[in-house]
Amino acid sequence: MPSMVWLRSDGGDVAHPVLVTARQRAGAVTWQLPYELQARLLFELERTLCPDDTAAAGAGDAAACEGADERSAFSLHVSTACAAPLRVQLRVSRPDVWRLPFAAAVSVYASQAAPRVAHYEFAPEQRSVRVVASSASGACALLSVQNYSCPIAQTLADAATVGQRLTMVHSGAVEVMRREFPRGFFVVALVFPTDEPCRDAPRDDDDWLWGDAVLRSEPPRDVADHAAKDFSIAVGVALTRAQYALAAGATLLLFLSFYVLFGALVLAQRWPPFARHVRPRAVLAPREPAGSPSGAEAEAQAPGARRRRGSNDTYDSCDDSNSDEEYSAEPAERAAPTEHTAPTEHTAPTEHTAPTSQATPAVDAATSERTAPAPAPLTDSQGPFGLPAAPRLAELARRPTRTLRARSDRYLHTLYTVAVFYALPVVQFVIAFQIFLNVSGSLDYCYYNFLCAHRVGALSDFNHVVSNLGYLLLGALFMLQVRRRRRRRKRTPRHRDYGIPAHYGLLSALGAGMMVVAVLSASYHVCPNRLNFQFDTAFMYVLAVLIMVKIYQSRHPDINARAHATFGVLAALIATVVWGVLGGGRAFWGVFTAAHVFTFLLLSLHIYYFGQFRLEKESLALAASELRKGARPAYRARLALLVLGNALNWLLAGFGLLRQSGDFAGHMLMVLLGNALLYMLFYLGMKLAHGERLRWYAWALLGGAAAAWAPALYFFNAGSSDWSTTPALSRHRNHECRVAQFYDNHDLWHMLSAVALYLSFSALLTWDDGLSAVKRTEIPVF
Numbered sequence: 001m002p003s004m005v006w007l008r009s010d011g012g013d014v015a016h017p018v019l020v021t022a023r024q025r026a027g028a029v030t031w032q033l034p035y036e037l038q039a040r041l042l043f044e045l046e047r048t049l050c051p052d053d054t055a056a057a058g059a060g061d062a063a064a065c066e067g068a069d070e071r072s073a074f075s076l077h078v079s080t081a082c083a084a085p086l087r088v089q090l091r092v093s094r095p096d097v098w099r100l101p102f103a104a105a106v107s108v109y110a111s112q113a114a115p116r117v118a119h120y121e122f123a124p125e126q127r128s129v130r131v132v133a134s135s136a137s138g139a140c141a142l143l144s145v146q147n148y149s150c151p152i153a154q155t156l157a158d159a160a161t162v163g164q165r166l167t168m169v170h171s172g173a174v175e176v177m178r179r180e181f182p183r184g185f186f187v188v189a190l191v192f193p194t195d196e197p198c199r200d201a202p203r204d205d206d207d208w209l210w211g212d213a214v215l216r217s218e219p220p221r222d223v224a225d226h227a228a229k230d231f232s233i234a235v236g237v238a239l240t241r242a243q244y245a246l247a248a249g250a251t252l253l254l255f256l257s258f259y260v261l262f263g264a265l266v267l268a269q270r271w272p273p274f275a276r277h278v279r280p281r282a283v284l285a286p287r288e289p290a291g292s293p294s295g296a297e298a299e300a301q302a303p304g305a306r307r308r309r310g311s312n313d314t315y316d317s318c319d320d321s322n323s324d325e326e327y328s329a330e331p332a333e334r335a336a337p338t339e340h341t342a343p344t345e346h347t348a349p350t351e352h353t354a355p356t357s358q359a360t361p362a363v364d365a366a367t368s369e370r371t372a373p374a375p376a377p378l379t380d381s382q383g384p385f386g387l388p389a390a391p392r393l394a395e396l397a398r399r400p401t402r403t404l405r406a407r408s409d410r411y412l413h414t415l416y417t418v419a420v421f422y423a424l425p426v427v428q429f430v431i432a433f434q435i436f437l438n439v440s441g442s443l444d445y446c447y448y449n450f451l452c453a454h455r456v457g458a459l460s461d462f463n464h465v466v467s468n469l470g471y472l473l474l475g476a477l478f479m480l481q482v483r484r485r486r487r488r489r490k491r492t493p494r495h496r497d498y499g500i501p502a503h504y505g506l507l508s509a510l511g512a513g514m515m516v517v518a519v520l521s522a523s524y525h526v527c528p529n530r531l532n533f534q535f536d537t538a539f540m541y542v543l544a545v546l547i548m549v550k551i552y553q554s555r556h557p558d559i560n561a562r563a564h565a566t567f568g569v570l571a572a573l574i575a576t577v578v579w580g581v582l583g584g585g586r587a588f589w590g591v592f593t594a595a596h597v598f599t600f601l602l603l604s605l606h607i608y609y610f611g612q613f614r615l616e617k618e619s620l621a622l623a624a625s626e627l628r629k630g631a632r633p634a635y636r637a638r639l640a641l642l643v644l645g646n647a648l649n650w651l652l653a654g655f656g657l658l659r660q661s662g663d664f665a666g667h668m669l670m671v672l673l674g675n676a677l678l679y680m681l682f683y684l685g686m687k688l689a690h691g692e693r694l695r696w697y698a699w700a701l702l703g704g705a706a707a708a709w710a711p712a713l714y715f716f717n718a719g720s721s722d723w724s725t726t727p728a729l730s731r732h733r734n735h736e737c738r739v740a741q742f743y744d745n746h747d748l749w750h751m752l753s754a755v756a757l758y759l760s761f762s763a764l765l766t767w768d769d770g771l772s773a774v775k776r777t778e779i780p781v782f
Contacts, residue, residue: 033088100119171451243741464746498773530724
């Protein structure tokens with residue numbers, strides 16, 4: 001057991017200090033009194049001398065110290081250059097606590113003048129242990145884990161350069177690996193003279209720039225009041241390799257079970273009793289006569305076919321795009337009307353094929369699937385922009401199927417491009433962060449849940465990385481479902497006058513977005529901090545926006561947003577989030593709140609008038625004239641949605657302005673997810689209000705999604721760290737593992753939200769299946 005030396009001087013100054021040199025077998029160390037600690041002078045100190053066996057660690061001769069007295073011999077040499085007489089007091093004692101027991105807490109008392117040192121030696125079977133320190137005191141402290149060697153760093157300046165360290169107020173923890181400290185380690189508890197390193201308190205002197213930079217004045221040195229703190233230190237068990245394998249394997253099996261279930265359902269469709277309950281109720285396209293052209297040939301050979309540069313027969317106000325492969329048949333006034341006769345029993349559990357006869361001309365399959373039919377006559381207009389009074393899907397789905405498919409696929413291709421260029425630098429960046437953390441030893445750079453962070457190799461927080469596996473596997477499974485449905489639709493094409501237009505590219509983008517979320521979230525959790533926060537949320541924004549775009553596209557195929565415009569808006573959102581987190585303040589929150597409210601009002605007008613409203617003088621005049629008339633609104637359902645949406649966004653904007661949280665990224669995610677959830681509930685409610693029935697499996701998916709979202713959001717709000725505050729305060733939210741001694745609240749959010757997103761996307765894929773045999777002229781738009 002080593003000795004502790006306490007020294008006190010009643011005189012001297014920084015220029016002429018008292019120098020005390022301690023010589024012992026392990027080496028020599030020198031102290032001075034008084035000494036300066038962050039602009040404060042201390043006239044007393046207490047230090048723990050090195051144990052003798054630490055000398056063997058440097059010399060490599062373990063046998064040299066065997067049999068030596070535990071309490072080593074040492075000598076003290078005191079000298080000073082001060083001419084005035086002074087008195088130095090000295091006391092030598094043994095530490096109350098030296099060896100840390102395993103799985104038992106010990107209490108130590110430390111102050112800024114007297115740090116405390118304790119030692120732990122690994123048992124032969126131990127590969128790693130977790131050191132946990134707690135305190136009821138609110139003083140700021142530094143917990144340092146150092147190699148078992150001499151000298152022991154017992155000042156704040158020295159401890160900031162060796163071993164592993166972290167700041168703490170009430171709790172702190174660190175996992176220590178045997179391979180890094182083969183002979184055991186020291187735990188050193190030090191107390192800061194101020195709370196600034198832990199609480200990021202502002203400087204009291206408002207004129208520091210004038211005093212330091214202009215007048216070059218030195219800050220006053222005050223005699224310090226001794227800050228002190230009680231610690232409870234415990235060394236606990238860390239997980240074994242078997243526990244790692246069990247937890248990771250169980251996670252993998254959990255998400256692979258969804259693949260097994262999907263395969264079982266696919267095979268069950270071959271069983272006639274089950275197939276009757278899931279068989280599509282759709283109207284198939286007429287059979288293609290032999291020798292007829294198909295695909296692009298039919299479109300190219302259609303009379304009057306031309307490259308689209310402008311259009312008067314759709315409500316698409318963005319027809320000036322020259323990047324779409326769009327063709328159309330003759331204009332409305334020149335096209336001959338075409339009518340198809342088909343069965344009207346929408347509940348028959350079979351797929352129908354529209355018959356042909358002499359009274360009804362045969363319909364070419366390629367033309368039926370890929371060429372737009374003649375526009376149905378518009379209903380009487382009751383408002384500006386020539387809009388119909390009761391719009392139906394047929395009036396907003398006049399684009400050729402090939403055009404809608406190309407637009408939808410462009411979402412997937414754009415997402416791939418953005419993901420590659422975004423994810424590659426992210427991975428490089430976080431790898432550099434992890435290397436820097438391992439080399440520097442400072443655990444304040446990364447905001448882990450240190451009470452439930454399990455190391456594997458170079459990764460300091462393996463569990464928060466592997467828990468993102470659900471996004472990857474379930475996103476791939478959803479893309480597989482979409483691909484299977486798309487291939488089935490290609491083998492047995494549907495009649496283009498029935499059902500909701502398919503948007504498989506956009507649906508596949510949702511699945512691909514989940515997979516990108518897995519990569520980016522795992523990258524973020526390698527070293528979560530204030531500099532890479534956007535990695536965790538960027539593609540969550542993408543998913544929330546794509547959900548709203550998909551729902552809107554179902555009933556507005558012709559006037560939906562283009563992929564490049566959607567991702568341009570997302571880029572602006574991410575830039576705003578970065579600004580809000582790194583430079584947010586009262587001015588930013590005021591500007592953002594005003595922009596939030598104004599943007600949603602403008603978007604509401606655009607949605608209400610089916611994309612015909614623009615921020616122009618004529619559009620504003622027409623909208624204002626309708627408002628002045630005070631007439632009954634033409635589209636009450638749309639108005640109800642927009643009123644609810646504006647109320648929600650005004651509440652969120654006001655909440656953000658009043659709170660002004662440092663986590664602006666979380667606020668933006670709450671806004672986008674709130675709007676996506678509201679739109680899903682509105683769409684479902686309007687389907688039921690219009691008498692549209694969901695298939696039983698769509699109800700099952702919605703119920704499962706709701707059951708997964710509820711606990712997922714709870715665990716998300718519970719959290720386990722907070723990068724918007726200081727590392728020491730973030731540790732207040734650290735907690736023990738919740739499941740299998742491996743996963744915490746945020747891990748459960750990862751897994752449950754992955755399941756919830758998958759089930760939600762599957763519901764979006766299937767909840768309009770009941771309309772497959774309903775003519776588009778009978779499907780309402782809302």
